Amino acid sequence: MRAVITVIGKDTVGILAKVSGICAEYNANVIEVTQSVLQDVFAMIMLVDISKLNTGFTALSDRMSELGKELGLSIHTMHEDIFNSMHRI
Amino acid sequence: MLNVYDILETIRMIQDECLDIRTITMGISLLDCIDSDIDKACDKVYDKITRCAKDLVKVGEDLEKEYGIPIINKRLSVTPIALVSAACKSSPIKFALTMEKAAKAVGVNLIGGYSALVQKGFSAGDLELINSIPEALALTSNVCSSVNIGSTKTGINLDACKIMGRIVRETAEKTVDNNCFGAAKLVVFCNAPDDNPFMAGAFHGVGQPDCIINVGVSGPGVVRAALSKYPDADITEIADIIKKTSYKITRVGQLVGVKASERLGVPFGIVDLSLAPTPAVGDSVAHILEEIGLEKCGAPGTTATLALLNDAVKKGGVMACSRIGGLSGAFIPVSEDAGMIDAAKSGSLCIEKLEAMTAVCSVGLDMIVVPGDTSADTIAAIIADEAAIGMVNSKTTAVRIIPAIGKGIGEELDWGGLFGCGPVMKVNTNSPSKFINRGGQIPAPLQSLKN
Numbered sequence: 001m002r003a004v005i006t007v008i009g010k011d012t013v014g015i016l017a018k019v020s021g022i023c024a025e026y027n028a029n030v031i032e033v034t035q036s037v038l039q040d041v042f043a044m045i046m047l048v049d050i051s052k053l054n055t056g057f058t059a060l061s062d063r064m065s066e067l068g069k070e071l072g073l074s075i076h077t078m079h080e081d082i083f084n085s086m087h088r089i
Numbered sequence: 090m091l092n093v094y095d096i097l098e099t100i101r102m103i104q105d106e107c108l109d110i111r112t113i114t115m116g117i118s119l120l121d122c123i124d125s126d127i128d129k130a131c132d133k134v135y136d137k138i139t140r141c142a143k144d145l146v147k148v149g150e151d152l153e154k155e156y157g158i159p160i161i162n163k164r165l166s167v168t169p170i171a172l173v174s175a176a177c178k179s180s181p182i183k184f185a186l187t188m189e190k191a192a193k194a195v196g197v198n199l200i201g202g203y204s205a206l207v208q209k210g211f212s213a214g215d216l217e218l219i220n221s222i223p224e225a226l227a228l229t230s231n232v233c234s235s236v237n238i239g240s241t242k243t244g245i246n247l248d249a250c251k252i253m254g255r256i257v258r259e260t261a262e263k264t265v266d267n268n269c270f271g272a273a274k275l276v277v278f279c280n281a282p283d284d285n286p287f288m289a290g291a292f293h294g295v296g297q298p299d300c301i302i303n304v305g306v307s308g309p310g311v312v313r314a315a316l317s318k319y320p321d322a323d324i325t326e327i328a329d330i331i332k333k334t335s336y337k338i339t340r341v342g343q344l345v346g347v348k349a350s351e352r353l354g355v356p357f358g359i360v361d362l363s364l365a366p367t368p369a370v371g372d373s374v375a376h377i378l379e380e381i382g383l384e385k386c387g388a389p390g391t392t393a394t395l396a397l398l399n400d401a402v403k404k405g406g407v408m409a410c411s412r413i414g415g416l417s418g419a420f421i422p423v424s425e426d427a428g429m430i431d432a433a434k435s436g437s438l439c440i441e442k443l444e445a446m447t448a449v450c451s452v453g454l455d456m457i458v459v460p461g462d463t464s465a466d467t468i469a470a471i472i473a474d475e476a477a478i479g480m481v482n483s484k485t486t487a488v489r490i491i492p493a494i495g496k497g498i499g500e501e502l503d504w505g506g507l508f509g510c511g512p513v514m515k516v517n518t519n520s521p522s523k524f525i526n527r528g529g530q531i532p533a534p535l536q537s538l539k540n
Contacts, residue, residue, distance in 0.1 A: 004091065004096055006096065006097075006100055034093055045096055057154075058151055058155060076100060078099075078100075078155070078156055078158075079156050079157075081156070082156040082157065082344060085344040086340045087092070087098075087099075
């Protein structure tokens with residue numbers, strides 16, 4: 001089972017570190033990261049393995065939203081199934 | 090591997106274009122709760138609803154977080170209460186109060202099924218239930234009621250039309266302190282579907298399993314945004330874009346429905362392929378029609394564009410999910426759609442045009458506010474007109490109109506939230522009383538020689 005974490009917002013130091021820190025805390029293994037900064041806008045898509053999480057998936061999702069609020073960023077944690085359903089036949 | 094563009098498209102649909110799951114509705118059969126002692130029957134109803142639906146809201150909220158998509162409503166529909174109350178001697182009001190109590194206990198916002206099916210006549214319990222609707226809807230806040238008065242196979246029960254004209258008015262009168270809100274929870278159907286997840290017309294039909302999960306999707310904003318990227322496309326391309334977008338929207342409905350049914354241990358019923366608007370900016374069906382090329386909804390061309398939209402939504406959605414049902418199509422509730430409200434206020438959209446629109450799309454005259462002095466017979470005749478469109482075209486049609494007691498043209502009723510705000514619309518005041526008071530049954534239409 002994998003999830004996609006997307007982070008969009010104003011670029012600051014340490015965004016990637018904080019997001020991956022939380023992944024480590026919940027035992028979500030980072031598989032792939034795509035990141036870019038365009039005109040001060042930070043955009044990152046992170047694919048993580050959530051099959052060995054040490055809590056429920058909703059706890060991770062809540063924690064990421066909380067981090068988003070703290071940093072003034074838009075952070076979404078979504079199960080990969082929604083993308084697979086929508087974009088593949 | 091997931092494509093970055095696809096990921097961002099999904100997030101944009103949810104964040105900026107108001108894509109959401111409009112409702113997860115659990116249908117529960119109450120046939121095993123029938124008892125000649127109404128108190129015993131009500132206890133059984135309460136126990137069954139709270140037992141079946143105890144985890145519904147929690148599962149909905151979990152799915153919302155896991156998939157990052159809002160699930161706006163968690164709702165219940167039950168067996169038409171007239172079938173359950175038929176064995177009891179006393180007034181069925183107690184069932185409405187029990188439904189309300191059970192709905193509050195499990196945390197859902199609406200419960201549908203205070204209903205009767207009288208398309209060919211009244212059986213025991215039907216008239217008692219229908220006559221109790223005004224009081225039931227005034228005494229409860231989350232109970233919804235519907236009455237099926239016609240079908241393609243049976244024709245239209247004109248006696249029931251007449252009664253429902255009176256009941257709609259009485260319901261509005263009884264809730265006049267609350268903006269006549271009772272009438273917004275009352276639907277009169279022709280060809281009512283028995284697996285509809287949408288309120289106020291949801292009920293759990295008699296051929297359904299004991300308990301089932303039905304899902305209604307939404308996403309007019311997504312369709313409009315997709316069309317706005319192709320300002321010069323011809324109409325065939327427009328239909329293709331709508332189909333593709335509808336496919337994506339419906340896939341999410343299918344995913345959420347299947348997961349909800351797995352977790353609740355209840356069979357998955359259907360996805361209702363709908364475009365259900367809300368009064369929020371960017372969530373309007375009328376704005377899609379305007380995007381296709383109308384200056385304002387209601388202009389000549391509205392029926393044609395709506396027919397194309399409705400058909401393309403179904404074609405896209407059918408491929409996206411395993412089972413389809415409910416009302417499936419574009420909804421055109423006036424008070425619940427920012428573009429419709431605008432068009433009605435500006436005078437571009439009138440009831441007669443809305444009636445024509447209902448011939449080519451889902452549902453019918455929905456959430457329309459009419460002057461407070463509109464007579465019961467006129468309302469009955471509007472119901473009969475709309476039912477005739479459904480009967481002849483073998484489709485569901487419904488009437489949910491709200492007489493604004495004490496108000497006239499130029500005023501409005503504002504309920505806020507999903508129900509929105511409706512301007513009072515002009516009604517033709519020539520009397521249909523002689524026709525309505527004839528009573529009887531309009532015979533079922535011929536199904537061949539179609540012209």
